[in-house]
Amino acid sequence: FQTHADTHEICLSSPLLQHEVHVEQPICAAHTIQPAQNFIQVEPELWDENDERYIPAKDYKLSPPWKGPESCFTEFCIYSNKEIGGSGMVLITAARQAYLAAKFPVPAQSSIEPTAYYEKKIPGKGIGLVANRTIHKGEIIFRALPAMLIQATPHMDLDPEVREDLYRQAVDKLPESTREKFMKQMGDTIYAKMEKNAFRLYTDGDKAHSAHLASYPDVSRFNHDCRPNLHYRLRNLTHITVAVRDIPAGEELTISYIYGQEVKSERQSQLRAWGFECSCQQCTLSEADSAASDTRIRLIKELEEEIESKMASKDRGDAIRPEMGGKLVELYLAERLDTYLAPAFTRAALIYSMFGNEEKAREFATQAAEALVREYGPDARDYGSMKSLAEDPKGHWSWGIKVVSGEGVGEGRNRTRGKGK
Numbered sequence: 001f002q003t004h005a006d007t008h009e010i011c012l013s014s015p016l017l018q019h020e021v022h023v024e025q026p027i028c029a030a031h032t033i034q035p036a037q038n039f040i041q042v043e044p045e046l047w048d049e050n051d052e053r054y055i056p057a058k059d060y061k062l063s064p065p066w067k068g069p070e071s072c073f074t075e076f077c078i079y080s081n082k083e084i085g086g087s088g089m090v091l092i093t094a095a096r097q098a099y100l101a102a103k104f105p106v107p108a109q110s111s112i113e114p115t116a117y118y119e120k121k122i123p124g125k126g127i128g129l130v131a132n133r134t135i136h137k138g139e140i141i142f143r144a145l146p147a148m149l150i151q152a153t154p155h156m157d158l159d160p161e162v163r164e165d166l167y168r169q170a171v172d173k174l175p176e177s178t179r180e181k182f183m184k185q186m187g188d189t190i191y192a193k194m195e196k197n198a199f200r201l202y203t204d205g206d207k208a209h210s211a212h213l214a215s216y217p218d219v220s221r222f223n224h225d226c227r228p229n230l231h232y233r234l235r236n237l238t239h240i241t242v243a244v245r246d247i248p249a250g251e252e253l254t255i256s257y258i259y260g261q262e263v264k265s266e267r268q269s270q271l272r273a274w275g276f277e278c279s280c281q282q283c284t285l286s287e288a289d290s291a292a293s294d295t296r297i298r299l300i301k302e303l304e305e306e307i308e309s310k311m312a313s314k315d316r317g318d319a320i321r322p323e324m325g326g327k328l329v330e331l332y333l334a335e336r337l338d339t340y341l342a343p344a345f346t347r348a349a350l351i352y353s354m355f356g357n358e359e360k361a362r363e364f365a366t367q368a369a370e371a372l373v374r375e376y377g378p379d380a381r382d383y384g385s386m387k388s389l390a391e392d393p394k395g396h397w398s399w400g401i402k403v404v405s406g407e408g409v410g411e412g413r414n415r416t417r418g419k420g421k
C-alpha cells in the first residue's frame with residue numbers, strides 16, 4: 001500500500017532552492033550594480049530536444065496583459081505581467097518555459113487576513129512573522145504566486161554583472177508595492193535575495209531544464225524551525241502554507257528549510273549551508289533528550305522500512321503485526337513531526353483495518369484524511385480511500401485481509417492472503 005507520500009516525496013523533503021542548487025558561493029558583500037547595459041537583442045530561440053519538432057520562440061505567444069520577450073540575453077528573456085494575482089509577476093526564462101508558466105492557474109484566494117500576523121525582529125534570526133490571533137490547525141496562511149521566476153540555468157551560468165543587470169531590469173517591471181516587498185527580502189543583491197529566499201519548482205513536469213527559482217516575498221519572511229508549525233507545498237506556481245497545529249497569538253510562524261526527519265547532526269550540517277546555526281527548540285534539547293530524539297528518528301526509519309518490505313514481500317505482509325501501525329504514529333507524535341503525519345496515519349489506519357480493528361482503523365483513517373488535506377490538499381491521492389475507511393471500515397478493501405476465518409471479523413471478509421494461516 002503505497003501512500004501518496006511515497007510517490008510524492010518531493011513534497012515532504014523538497015528543501016528550499018538554495019540548498020539544492022548551491023553551485024556558486026553566495027555573494028556576501030554588496031555587489032556593485034552597473035547601469036543597465038544594452039543587451040544584444042537576439043531573436044529568442046529555444047531548441048528543446050524533448051520537443052518533437054522545433055518551435056521558434058516567436059511561436060510561443062503570450063496573451064496580454066503578459067508582455068515580452070524583452071531584454072533577451074541569449075535565449076533568456078524577461079516576460080512580465082503587472083496584473084496577475086493582483087501583485088504582478090516577472091519571468092526570466094526561455095520562450096517555451098514562459099509560455100508554459102503563463103498558462104498555470106492563478107489561485108482564487110490569496111491568503112489569510114493580513115492582520116492575522118505581524119512582522120517582528122526575532123533575536124538571532126532577522127525578521128520573522130508572528131501570529132496575531134490563534135491560527136487554527138488547517139488554516140491556509142498564504143496561497144502565493146511568485147513575484148519573480150528565474151530559470152536555474154541563467155541563474156547559475158550568467159556572468160554576475162550581466163545577471164544582476166538583467167535581474168534589476170526584471171524587478172523594475174513589477175508593480176511598485178511588489179517591487180518594494182521584493183527588495184525588502186534578505187540579501188544584498190537581487191541574486192543573493194534569490195539565493196536566500198527562493199524555492200525550486202519545475203514548469204514542465206520534472207524535466208531538468210525546466211527548473212526555476214521562484215521568489216515569494218511574503219513567504220520569504222518565514223524563519224526556519226526543525227519542528228515548524230506550518231507545512232508548505234508547491235502546486236503549479238502556487239506556494240501554499242498551512243498551519244499543522246493550533247498556533248497561539250504571539251508564537252512565531254515557521255517552516256522547515258530542510259527535510260526534518262533527520263538526526264540532529266545531519267539537520268545542523270544541512271542548515272550550516274544556509275549560513276546559520278540552528279537554535280530551535282528541537283536543536284537545543286538537553287543531551288539526553290537529543291539522544292532520545294535521534295533514537296526515535298532512527299526507529300521511525302527502521303519501522304517504515306520493515307513495514308514496506310513486509311508489505312512488498314511475496315506473502316503480502318504476513319509478518320506485519322497490528323501494533324506496528326500504533327507504534328509508528330506514537331513515534332511521529334513523540335517527535336512532534338506534525339508536518340509529516342499523513343503517511344504515518346495512513347499506514348496505521350490500513351494496518352489496523354487489515355487486522356479488523358474497527359475502532360483504531362476509524363480513528364487513524366480520520367486523522368489520516370485530515371493530515372492528507374493539510375499536507376497535499378483536497379486532491380491528495382489517498383484522501384478518498386481514508387475517508388471511506390473512516391466512514392465504513394467494513395466496506396474498505398483492506399478490511400480483515402489479515403484475519404484468519406473464524407476470528408470474528410465480518411462474514412465473507414475474512415480473507416487471508418499468502419501461506420500459513
Ligand SMILES: C[S@@+](CC[C@H](N)C(=O)[O-])C[C@H]1O[C@@H](n2cnc3c(N)ncnc32)[C@H](O)[C@@H]1O
Binds near residue numbers: 126197
Ligand atoms: C528566508 S529568510 C527568512 C526571513 C529573514 N529572517 C528576514 O529577515 O527576511 C532566511 C534567512 O533568515 C535567517 N534565519 C532563518 N531561520 C533562522 C533560524 N532558525 N536561526 C537563525 N537564522 C535564521 C537566516 O539568515 C536565513 O538565511
